[in-house]
Structure formats: structure tokens, C-alpha cells
Amino acid sequence: MRCRRSLLASVALLVLGVTGCATVPSGGRVISGRPAESAEQADDPYVRLIPVRPKAEWGPGQLVAGFLAASAGFDDGHKVAREYLAGGASSWNPGPRPSVTVFDDRPRLEVAEQGTGRAVVRASGSRLGSIGADGQYLADPDAVEVTFELTKTASGPWRITGLPDAAHNGLLLSKSDVERAFRTVNLYFFAAGRPALVPNGVFLPLVNRQNLPAQLVRALLEGPTSWLGPAVESAFPSGTRLRRIGLENDVIVVDLTAEARGGSAERMSAQLSWTLRQLSELGRWKLQIDGRTVTPNGSGSVQAVRSWSANAPDGPGSDEGRGDQAAYVVGSSGHLSRLAGDQPQPIDSGEQRLARPAVSGDFQEVAGLSSSGDRVLAGPLTATGAQVRALLTRRDDRTRFTAPHFDRDGTLWTVETSRDRSWLWMRPRGQAPVRVSQWGLAGREILAFRLSRDGARAAVIARVDGSAQVQLGRIVRDKGGGTEAGSFLPVSSELVDAIDLSWRDYGTLAVLGRKGNDTRVLPYLIPVSGGAISSLGVGALGVPRTIAAAPGAPVLIGTRDNGSGGQVCRQRAPRDLLSEWICPIPGSDPTYPH
16 A cells, blocks of 8 residues: 555654755756855754654554654754664664755655565655765656565564665655755865865755854865865865864854864865855854964954955955956947947957957957857957957868857867867967867767856856756866866756856856746856756847856846847846846847956
């Protein structure tokens, strides 16, 4: 007989609080959470589960249902859940950072066998994915079935004596269990060889708000997830552990073990400040090593949690709202223009016209495509104009280039693509273009490619099974000068037929695409954590073609309308996500320096 939902109701659970804690993604891995400024704080109120002990009169199906429900609570270290186990299963111990198999809903339970002293309960359902012991989420949808073996004890009650492989020192949880019991938090690590911090979003079980600061620090000391690890580095020396964390005179004290003496106090402090800033009530803190206060870079022993803006993932000062507001468009004459308010100011580029322009973050260079998309053009940007020349020419008439793009080092990136192949090109400043040999999407058509401002991640639109899918990958640079762009995985399955994207900030993409069965291409914001996407703006947009975004700056959309000249649209009130779109700017292909 099948175990009905009413059976779960008999396993009563007490919950306290008002809000969920994490969003299970609809596709892809959780790679980076949203910025703390725009997301829920990690210590917001949460739903607390009080597990129920097994009852003597419960049959095999009820017992398994009770075990699954009790294993979703973390307050007691799964002590109550272990009361459901006996024999070989009694050694089950998922620990504080367990691996989790995530189901869409509670598995359906069926008592497949039952004798006088032995029973088998079959659990089946739709698996969404899994959370590793490092907190990394991996989407892996499939229909699965597992079995529990039960034995009637000498004293009478049933107990679980055999666990399925997926539950050996791990958990089988529903999506709602995960959203209640976990937080998606950012741990911050340095981009390899760079001062910029990179957010590493992980699922962290939330036991209680008092333990959360220690949980965050311990997770940070354990290092990045297996996915992001090759692209980043930590300032904490191997073996560094947390001795204690506590409050002294309204200052949080983070005391690390003696191993931390081998690390840079300044870089360790930057990682700690950016990780701890997700705690809403934390304002000041100080670092100690083996009980002695450390003063990084002469800044004083007490540090503001929102210091270290020089290491911001989006660039120095961007976390303080000083995003780069400079914007460029292709004017109605076909030449690069700088926006002054809503008026394009042409920049002399001689006879050469540009499509899909890019401007380097230091305003030293400009790049773009030829009008037919068969060449990548680049050259210096000076006070008197822009002189560009051909940098790359397509190999044959079956390929084209994606819009070129500068990273913070001034390296220019573009993808040459056909319907079934692609090649990633990079051109370090002052050098010749080179093809990236370790390119993870060589067998895909690529519609867009954009590096994050921290340089460790890349967002792409790739053609997969006939659908244009937003994916996120990692950029690994070795000390010998080699570069790998790979491990690309879907960000969200909600958006289909994406046509263009841009990084709005280090945790959010601005994307043009269709959602579900919608027939129109519209702008959306997508957290790269894989959470729910958000609509952006209301009102008519003509035919959206391109999108540009930057931290603290209005999202700009290049449109076409019934074959007439292009218009660039912006929101009337950019800080309001649902503000009306207006299109006062003549031109096309907006872009922000990167």
C-alpha cells in the first residue's frame, strides 16, 4: 500500500519562524550567490523543525516517513533521526555538512515486502539534484527509486536496519526541506593572482542564528567548492581552523589557530569581511591568531565589516554604489558615440563603422564587429577619436564572431562560432590574438560570451538541443600563462531562447530571452545562484536585440522597431525593477566599459 500525504501529517513537526532559507535552482549548479546588498541576509528569520521520536505502534511505512521527516532537522545533530535506526544502519551520521539528494517532493512510500520480522519499504520520486559535502549544488534530474530494509526489534517496534546507498551518511530531502533548513551564502576567495574577490555560493545548513557566524567562518576556512576551486585561491594557510568566535564590547572577535600566522593578515581580513557582511547585525570585528590581535596593514585592530572595498568582485568601490556610469552606443550614423544623458556624442572613427562595440575599463581601447560580423576590429580610444583595424577575420563563410568583450586586465575576448562548433579567442593587450585550447564548449554554437568583472567566471548563451541556454563556466589561468574556460553548466531552465546577456553585478545577469511559453523576447534578471528569475521593467520595447548592464547603472536595451532606425531604451526610474521602459536614445548596441 502507498503511504499517503496524510501519513506524513501524523509525524507532527513543530516549526517556528516566517521565511524560507534557500532556493533550489531549476537548472545548473549553484556557483555564486547574489550580493548581500540585494539578497536576503544569511541570518534572516528561518523555519525551525522539531523532529518527532518514533512511536511503538508505527508500521514500516510510517517509520520510514518519520525518519525522512526527522532527518530534515539539524538542531539536535540528527540525534532523534538516529532513534529510527538499528543494526547496521545505526552508525549513520551525516555530520554538520552532509551530502543531500534533493527530491521535488517527499518520496512516495510503498511497503514492498512485510513478514513477521522483516519488511522492505520502497521510496520513489523525482530527483532534482544533489548538494555535496562542500555545499555545491549539482542539478541531476531523474526518476529514482530506493529501498529501506526494516527489522522488528526484540522489544516490538520496527527499526530501519538497511539504508539505501544515497542515504549512507547523507540525507534524502525534499525541495521544501532544503528551502527551509538551508541558507545560500557566499564565501569569498581571491581570483588566482588577482586582488579581486570571487563569491562562491554554497548551501549551508542553518542550525540556529547564534551558530551561523561560526558556520560561515568554518566553511570559509574549508576552502572553495570543487567547481570553483581551480579558479580561485584562499589566503588562509592549510590547516587553519577557528579557535573561537565571540562578542566583546560590541565587537566580534574571530580567533584563528596558529597556522594562520603564515598567511597575509590583510588578505585573510578581506575574505572574512566580505563573508561576514552577510550577517545583518554585525558591524565591527577584529582578527586574532592564537589569542593575539592582528592588525592588518596598519588599519587598527577593529575593522568595519564593510571595509575592503578595494577587493570588491565588481571592482574597487563598486560595493559603495560608485558603479561606472559611462555608457556608449552605436549612433544613427553607425559610429561609436558616448552617451551624455540621453544624447549620443559621436566619437570620430574615420570611415570605419562598428557593430556591438566594447570599451575597456580604463577607456584606452575600443573594439567591435564589422557590419557583416565577419571581422573583429580593435584600436586605441583617444581624446580625438578611435582608430580601429581588423584583429581577427573569420575562417570561412560558415562562422561569425560574438560581440567582443574586454576583461579588467584589458584582454579582449570573443568566440568564433558556426552552427555546431566554436573557438574561443583571447588577445592580451599588446599581443597577438591566441585561440584558447582548453575550451569546454567547442562542440556548441555560442551566441554570447561575457566574463564576470572578477575574471574567474564566464557567462555564455549556448545552443543546446535546439534551445539557447544561459550557462556559467569557470576561467582557470595557470602560472605558465595557459588559460582554461570550461565546466559550463546551466544557470536556469526557466529562460528559453536567450539572445543576449550582460553582467549586472557579480551575482546577477541581465538577459534577453523568452520565459516558458511566452512568445516575446523580454529582459530578465537571473541570479547566477540558479534561483528564480525576475522580470525587468514594463511597457513596449519594440524588438529587443542587445542588452548592457553595470553595477549601479541603468540597464540599457538596444531595439529595432518595424525596420526603422534603432533606439536604446532605459527605465524611467532605474532603481525600480518594474519601472516603465522609455526609448529616448537614437542608436543601437549599448555597452558599458568593463
